[in-house]
Amino acid sequence: MDIGFVLAQSITQALGVTAIIYCLAAIGLNIQFGYTGLLNFGQVAFVTVGAYSIGVVVVTMGLSLWLAIPVALLASVVLALILGIPTLRLRADYLAIVTIAASELLRLVVRSIALRDIFGGVNGINGKIGAQFHALNPLPEDFVTPYLTFSRQDAWVVFVGWVLIAIVSFGVWLLVRSPWGRVVRGIREDEYAVVSLGKNVFVYKMQALILGGMVGALGGIIWAIAKQSVQPDTFVPDVTFFTYTILLLGGAARIFGPIVGAILFWFLLAGVGEFLSQAIQAGWIDFLKPTDVGPIRFILVGMGLMSLMIFRPQGIFGDKRELALDGR
Amino acid sequence: MAVDTHSTLGPRGQASQAALSNVPNVPGSAKPDPILDVHSVKRSFGGLTAVDVEQVQVQRGAITALIGPNGAGKTTFFNLLTGFDAPDTGEWTFNGQQVAGTAPYKLARRGMVRTFQLTKALSRLTVMDNMLLGAKGQTGEHIYAAFFPFLWSKQERANRERAMELLSRFNLAEKSVDFAGSLSGGQRKLLEMARALMSDPELIMLDEPMAGVNPALTQSLLHHIKDIREEGTTVLFVEHDMDMVHDIGDWVIVMAMGQIIAEGPPGAVMKDQNVIDAYLGTHHDKELTDSGKSLTVDSDPEGTHS
Ligand SMILES: Nc1ncnc2c1ncn2[C@@H]1O[C@H](COP(=O)(O)OP(=O)(O)OP(=O)(O)O)[C@@H](O)[C@H]1O
Numbered sequence: 001m002d003i004g005f006v007l008a009q010s011i012t013q014a015l016g017v018t019a020i021i022y023c024l025a026a027i028g029l030n031i032q033f034g035y036t037g038l039l040n041f042g043q044v045a046f047v048t049v050g051a052y053s054i055g056v057v058v059v060t061m062g063l064s065l066w067l068a069i070p071v072a073l074l075a076s077v078v079l080a081l082i083l084g085i086p087t088l089r090l091r092a093d094y095l096a097i098v099t100i101a102a103s104e105l106l107r108l109v110v111r112s113i114a115l116r117d118i119f120g121g122v123n124g125i126n127g128k129i130g131a132q133f134h135a136l137n138p139l140p141e142d143f144v145t146p147y148l149t150f151s152r153q154d155a156w157v158v159f160v161g162w163v164l165i166a167i168v169s170f171g172v173w174l175l176v177r178s179p180w181g182r183v184v185r186g187i188r189e190d191e192y193a194v195v196s197l198g199k200n201v202f203v204y205k206m207q208a209l210i211l212g213g214m215v216g217a218l219g220g221i222i223w224a225i226a227k228q229s230v231q232p233d234t235f236v237p238d239v240t241f242f243t244y245t246i247l248l249l250g251g252a253a254r255i256f257g258p259i260v261g262a263i264l265f266w267f268l269l270a271g272v273g274e275f276l277s278q279a280i281q282a283g284w285i286d287f288l289k290p291t292d293v294g295p296i297r298f299i300l301v302g303m304g305l306m307s308l309m310i311f312r313p314q315g316i317f318g319d320k321r322e323l324a325l326d327g328r
Numbered sequence: 329m330a331v332d333t334h335s336t337l338g339p340r341g342q343a344s345q346a347a348l349s350n351v352p353n354v355p356g357s358a359k360p361d362p363i364l365d366v367h368s369v370k371r372s373f374g375g376l377t378a379v380d381v382e383q384v385q386v387q388r389g390a391i392t393a394l395i396g397p398n399g400a401g402k403t404t405f406f407n408l409l410t411g412f413d414a415p416d417t418g419e420w421t422f423n424g425q426q427v428a429g430t431a432p433y434k435l436a437r438r439g440m441v442r443t444f445q446l447t448k449a450l451s452r453l454t455v456m457d458n459m460l461l462g463a464k465g466q467t468g469e470h471i472y473a474a475f476f477p478f479l480w481s482k483q484e485r486a487n488r489e490r491a492m493e494l495l496s497r498f499n500l501a502e503k504s505v506d507f508a509g510s511l512s513g514g515q516r517k518l519l520e521m522a523r524a525l526m527s528d529p530e531l532i533m534l535d536e537p538m539a540g541v542n543p544a545l546t547q548s549l550l551h552h553i554k555d556i557r558e559e560g561t562t563v564l565f566v567e568h569d570m571d572m573v574h575d576i577g578d579w580v581i582v583m584a585m586g587q588i589i590a591e592g593p594p595g596a597v598m599k600d601q602n603v604i605d606a607y608l609g610t611h612h613d614k615e616l617t618d619s620g621k622s623l624t625v626d627s628d629p630e631g632t633h634s
Pocket residue numbers: 373376378396397398399400401402403404405445
């Protein structure tokens with residue numbers, strides 16, 4: 001058993017590309033769900049739109065990545081409008097139903113045989129999707145330290161990714177402490193009260209949905225660039241649920257909630273998985289096979305999260321006082 | 329129509345009582361200067377007709393009380409007028425403009441602001457944030473301006489000052505940094521009223537503002553309501569406490585079973601046989617249906633007032 005290796009693997013995962021993608025998805029969800037109270041159960045759809053827009057523009061159409069990024073953001077705005085216009089005037093649960101359905105619909109459309117020429121069917125889009133980005137990589141070689149190891153390419157993505165997260169978080173911080181933020185937090189509590197004070201609640205909810213969707217799409221953009229491949233069946237509803245888990249773990253309606261949540265979630269998931277693998281190899285655990293590790297780590301992490309919800313329901317950063325007021 | 333509060337009436341109060349003194353005490357009577365003018369508003373829930381108002385006007389600058397037994401349709405009527413519910417038929421004007429079908433947030437912006445019978449304090453916002461939400465025309469509420477605090481910080485400071493003033497009027501100043509969810513039921517009523525006043529409404533519609541407020545505070549609140557009127561705001565309020573209605577109401581509108589059954593100054597209305605029937609009907613269970621029946625027959629204004 002090499003505890004140092006387990007730790008190194010976990011830290012690398014916690015700060016790696018996947019954590020960054022989920023962190024961005026969770027920041028977006030925090031705007032929508034955490035601050036505004038919108039039950040978006042299809043955050044993966046925005047990630048999908050971000051990733052596929054990059055893939056289609058760069059590989060299918062053969063155009064520049066720098067054109068693809070604004071196209072991806074624009075596409076996420078369009079998706080938000082399509083989801084929001086029919087549902088945001090209705091009760092909160094309609095948005096939940098429509099978003100989860102739309103996210104699956106989107107996955108089925110991009111993997112369909114009929115549209116294979118555009119989206120690549122079940123194989124998705126592969127190729128030098130992020131070449132223009134990686135060409136700018138200033139790093140001379142792979143990033144290797146005892147506890148943190150990235151390939152040269154990943155290190156560049158990770159660096160840009162965390163800078164991006166810092167910028168986006170700063171923007172969200174500015175927003176939520178402004179009068180705009182006050183209105184959306186009011187909507188989260190009781191939209192009729194906010195209406196009675198002369199605010200156009202529909203517009204605010206739409207703005208929050210669009211903004212959160214665009215941040216989610218940033219996650220998809222990084223996904224496409226970092227992995228140089230966009231596969232339809234990775235964009236399953238699980239992505240949305242992990243995103244919710246991350247947000248609740250870190251604390252909803254907190255600027256650092258999604259960041260801490262993403263880091264911790266991937267640290268735990270990787271750590272538990274690696275630990276189990278090593279323990280099986282070392283013969284400490286004989287009732288499990290190496291192939292069981294994948295599902296078992298989710299069970300263990302899930303149980304950990306359940307106890308978190310029981311003992312610290314507001315998440316790591318949340319304010320207990322805010323939660324205590326709920327039922328009144 | 330001698331009202332025992334004449335001594336404490338300010339100039340606007342005296343003016344509005346004078347203006348109303350020539351208005352006939354019949355349901356639907358025309359007012360000299362109506363801020364609200366309602367025609368044939370009807371709303372049914374399935375088979376139940378909750379509101380069926382032929383005609384009613386609310387005098388500008390006056391304090392008008394809307395009273396009636398439980399289930400009379402007062403809250404539903406409020407919901408309809410403020411756009412929170414849509415009527416089956418009917419139209420009404422606010423400040424001379426047709427406003428039926430107007431979105432509720434637009435009505436609020438135009439100066440018709442209401443509170444709710446079941447308070448809607450925004451629990452996980454501080455008392456101060458609740459107040460600030462009430463302020464109108466905030467630059468920082470636009471998403472682009474929100475990113476640049478220097479565009480709105482001055483306005484925000486002014487709003488804060490105003491909010492503190494209102495909060496101290498309503499005995500909530502020390503609570504300003506607490507979450508609204510930590511307030512008592514009565515305090516929430518006060519907060520909601522103060523919040524509605526943040527927008528300087530032309531017409532404020534209060535749905536049972538005194539329910540759950542302690543008697544000592546009620547007195548000072550009555551003064552506040554009179555002050556609001558002296559500042560030029562028209563007040564329309566629903567209330568079950570007859571003393572309060574008597575004390576501050578310039579004019580009383582009585583609803584029963586969805587209809588306006590009587591109107592007039594408080595003194596006259598409380599003696600009206602229709603009104604007594606409507607109220608006694610709800611207080612004596614065994615007579616409920618009988619008096620309920622006679623009420624609809626008697627509600628013909630010609631029968632009692634001509
Ligand atoms: N959403 C609704 N669905 C069905 N019936 C309703 C609805 N809202 C109100 N009603 C009915 O309409 C009638 C009038 O209700 P409303 O709340 O307007 O009475 P109210 O005069 O405000 O009474 P209270 O003094 O008790 O507040 C009642 O009989 C009520 O049951």
